[in-house]
Amino acid sequence: MVKRTSFEGDACPIARSLDAIGDWWSMLIIREALLGVRRFGEFQKRLGLAKNILTVRLRALVDQGILETAPASDGSAYQEYLLTPKGRGVFPILVALRQWSEEFDDRPDEIATILVDREKGKPVRKLELHAQDGRLLSAADITLKPRTAKAGKRITA
Amino acid sequence: MVKRTSFEGDACPIARSLDAIGDWWSMLIIREALLGVRRFGEFQKRLGLAKNILTVRLRALVDQGILETAPASDGSAYQEYLLTPKGRGVFPILVALRQWSEEFDDRPDEIATILVDREKGKPVRKLELHAQDGRLLSAADITLKPRTAKAGKRITA
DNA sequence: GCAACCTAGTTTAATAATGCAACTAATGGA
DNA sequence: TCCATTAGTTGCATTATTAAACTAGGTTGC
Numbered sequence: 001m002v003k004r005t006s007f008e009g010d011a012c013p014i015a016r017s018l019d020a021i022g023d024w025w026s027m028l029i030i031r032e033a034l035l036g037v038r039r040f041g042e043f044q045k046r047l048g049l050a051k052n053i054l055t056v057r058l059r060a061l062v063d064q065g066i067l068e069t070a071p072a073s074d075g076s077a078y079q080e081y082l083l084t085p086k087g088r089g090v091f092p093i094l095v096a097l098r099q100w101s102e103e104f105d106d107r108p109d110e111i112a113t114i115l116v117d118r119e120k121g122k123p124v125r126k127l128e129l130h131a132q133d134g135r136l137l138s139a140a141d142i143t144l145k146p147r148t149a150k151a152g153k154r155i156t157a
Numbered sequence: 158m159v160k161r162t163s164f165e166g167d168a169c170p171i172a173r174s175l176d177a178i179g180d181w182w183s184m185l186i187i188r189e190a191l192l193g194v195r196r197f198g199e200f201q202k203r204l205g206l207a208k209n210i211l212t213v214r215l216r217a218l219v220d221q222g223i224l225e226t227a228p229a230s231d232g233s234a235y236q237e238y239l240l241t242p243k244g245r246g247v248f249p250i251l252v253a254l255r256q257w258s259e260e261f262d263d264r265p266d267e268i269a270t271i272l273v274d275r276e277k278g279k280p281v282r283k284l285e286l287h288a289q290d291g292r293l294l295s296a297a298d299i300t301l302k303p304r305t306a307k308a309g310k311r312i313t314a
Numbered sequence: 315g316c317a318a319c320c321t322a323g324t325t326t327a328a329t330a331a332t333g334c335a336a337c338t339a340a341t342g343g344a
Numbered sequence: 345t346c347c348a349t350t351a352g353t354t355g356c357a358t359t360a361t362t363a364a365a366c367t368a369g370g371t372t373g374c
Contacts (some may be wrong), residue, residue, distance in 0.1 A: 005205070101174040112303065137279055142281060160331095234341060
């Protein structure tokens with residue numbers, strides 16, 4: 001297999017995000033980190049991926065500022081992997097992925113968990129996209145606009 | 158490379174979604190379809206991926222009910238690829254990916270477009286996760302609950 | 315202090331996945 | 345009919361992934 005096409009310099013933010021976290025296993029590693037997993041061995045055991053791949057993925061996520069390393073919280077000499085704010089920012093993507101499966105999966109009975117509000121124990125609402133004035137937007141209600149004008153404003157601000 | 162681990166039977170809906178649309182290029186193909194692309198050649202030209210890979214990806218997306226084929230709208234003998242409701246359901250995932258990049262990208266100046274409300278031309282709001290009663294939820298405010306009880310209700314409903 | 319075990323990788327080998335580029339067959343248009 | 349376009353198909357070489365063994369440092373119990 002020749003080298004996969006990189007989306008690193010892509011003008012589209014979707015592609016850029018996929019470049020950062022689109023490798024097989026990356027988003028599941030972040031999912032585990034969001035669930036509180038910190039140690040190499042725990043990631044490896046829970047996910048079941050090859051250790052060399054886990055090493056490469058963790059390295060990449062650290063390099064991209066999604067995870068950071070810190071001394072292990074149990075006082076041992078080991079290191080732990082912790083999410084940064086950038087890493088925690090992946091949460092809505094994971095929610096969206098979850099909710100897509102919940103709604104459209106061929107075999108929804110195979111899904112083992114639901115996402116609930118910790119305080120009330122109630123299922124959360126589906127993600128919704130809103131206009132600035134609060135209108136609910138579907139894919140048909142949005143469009144893409146060149147970012148130039150906005151960038152110009154930022155420069156002067 | 159040995160066969161990649163499949164998440165097809167995974168109990169986690171995130172993993173199941175990644176199994177369906179997590180291949181390199183798949184989400185970008187769906188993005189293009191959402192933008193109105195229908196023809197093989199157009200997908201290929203706009204994305205720049207290898208034709209054999211595009212063929213395999215389109216086949217998989219059709220097999221999974223994300224895309225469907227239909228006679229070309231220009232009356233020619235060719236086929237077009239159209240999103241199904243399941244395919245259009247991927248939209249929030251793409252929005253989430255876009256918004257993650259917009260917020261955390263190392264080089265936001267490389268992003269060419271913003272997502273705006275077609276009617277007003279204003280940037281859309283960031284996706285938010287809400288509890289049933291409307292409270293805004295962060296990752297720390299949610300938890301996973303076994304789905305069994307809910308499944309039981311569905312069977313009786 | 316030492317042996318056994320655990321942890322966090324590292325290394326090797328085999329196979330799938332990917333991109334490149336040429337090729338093929340069907341379709342469209344002059 | 346001929347040439348260009350479209351939608352793939354094919355063959356090849358390189359990268360990505362898995363499985364499993366290995367390595368070195370750290371921890372624990374005696």
